Amino acid sequence: MVGLTYEQIVEKIKIQAKVSEDEIKVRVNEKLDKLSNLISKEGAAHIVANEMGVKVFEAPKGGRIKIKEMQLMQRNIEILGKVQKIYGIREFKTQNREGKVGSFLIGDDTGLSRVTVWDEPLMIDVERLKEDNTVLIKGAYVKENNGYKEIHLGSGAQILINPPGETIDNVVQVGQKPEAIVKQISQLNERDFAAVTGTIVQVFEPKFYEACSECGKKVNPETGRCKEHLSANKQLMPVVNIIFDDGTENIRIVAFRDQAESLLDLNNEKLIALKDNFSDFDELRAKILGKQLKITGRVVKNEMFGKLEMVANNVEKVNPKELLNELKTTEEVVR
Ligand SMILES: [Zn+2]
Structure with a gap:
């Protein structure tokens, strides 16, 4: 920006x-x-501009870009990538329209992105695609889906398969961590992988669960063992719930293990020592409330309460300068 x-x-x-x-x-x-x-x-x-409905940012420009440079709402982009996975073509029917949609995954040296093809004539190209083909995509636009930025192809878009003179190396591997989208809490949707910046307004007492010392997963409550590591030891792991507020709304955030430790700024041993020690917890709570953080995680729906919550993946401290940058980025996404 x-x-x-x-x-x-x-x-x-x-x-x-x-x-x-x-x-x-x-x-x-x-x-x-x-x-x-x-x-x-x-x-x-x-x-002030935002409140008065004034658009401060110019629309992002089109042209040849890398996957990591994609911005929401960007139009008429050109991207060179290598086909990583082919999801095929399926038929869809909604209230307003029916037709076919094809999709595949491409990668370049900066990232991976799903490509969604809506234009009927392009289905021939989607059918011809093979993994490891180099593709040059033209006239596409960037759209968000389930918290990821995707390349969408409507009418007028083109897919050039193995175009002469174009090569692509060092393609990012499948399975690497997805990049989070910066959002305000009020904009979060189920399944988003998002980063929110806000303040801790409530913190609940840490709970502990028995986890496998080998892989860290919760042990089976009936057998008391890990499904995969039958002879491994058990250890107590913390889980902490907080309410996080960014001024647009608040959300419950659940933090396990390492994330619980960084949220409360205490290691696991000290957290276990807090167990059933209410006065020490009150002291800790007083220290934690009002803390400003940037938290990245997956948004899930709590089936029991029908509300969205976030499972923390990363917890970072923020200073006011960063808060301002978040604000700008958020504006960009909203618009
Ligand atoms: Zn295990």
């Missing part, structure tokens, strides 16, 4: 919202006061 200066943002607000510069300044200062100067003047101007 290209950073804009304060003056550039104000200029955009002036033109699009048809308000005076003085009025904008008043609103920006109000924001700065309200957020106790935790953010920059530019950051405050971004928030």
Whole structure:
């Protein structure tokens, strides 16, 4: 994302919202006061623009890009990749339309992406594809699906199979960690792999479960053993639940093992020592509440309560500067 200066943002607000510069300044200062100067003047101007419905960012440009550079809503892109998996063609029927959709997975040296083909004439190309073919995709757009960025091909798009003069090396391996999408909590959907930045507003007492010392998975409650490692020892592992809030909404986050340790900033031994020790836990809680973090994880639905929750995959500390960057990225995704 290209950073804009304060003056550039104000200029955009002036033109699009048809308000005076003085009025904008008043609103920006109000924001700065309200957020106790935790953010920059530019950051405050971004928030004001957002509130007034002013679009500060230009649409991302098309052209030849790498998989990692894809941005949501980007149109008319060109990507060179190697076919990793072919999912085939299936028929679909919704209220509004029916037809065929083909899909496959491609990779380049920066990442992997699913390609979804909607254009009927392109199905011939999808049928011809083989694993390890090099493909040049043209006229595609980027769309989100289940929390991942995907390459979509509608009418006017092209798939060139093994185009002359084009080669691709060092393709990323299947099975590597997917890249998280930065989101606000209110935008989360089931199955998203997302990163949210916010504040811990509630923390519950850690619980412990018996895990296999070999693989760390929960042991079978009936046999008390791991299915795969019958002779392995058992050890107690922590699981911590918190409520996390980013100003748009809050969500329960569940953290197991290492993630529980980094969430509470304590190692497993110290966590086990807290077991049934309520006064020490109260002290810990007081320290944890209000902590600002960036948490990455998978969004799942808690069937019992019908609510979304996140299973933490990574926990990072944040400083106000990073918070501002998150804010900008989030705006970009929302728009
Ligand atoms: Zn095991």
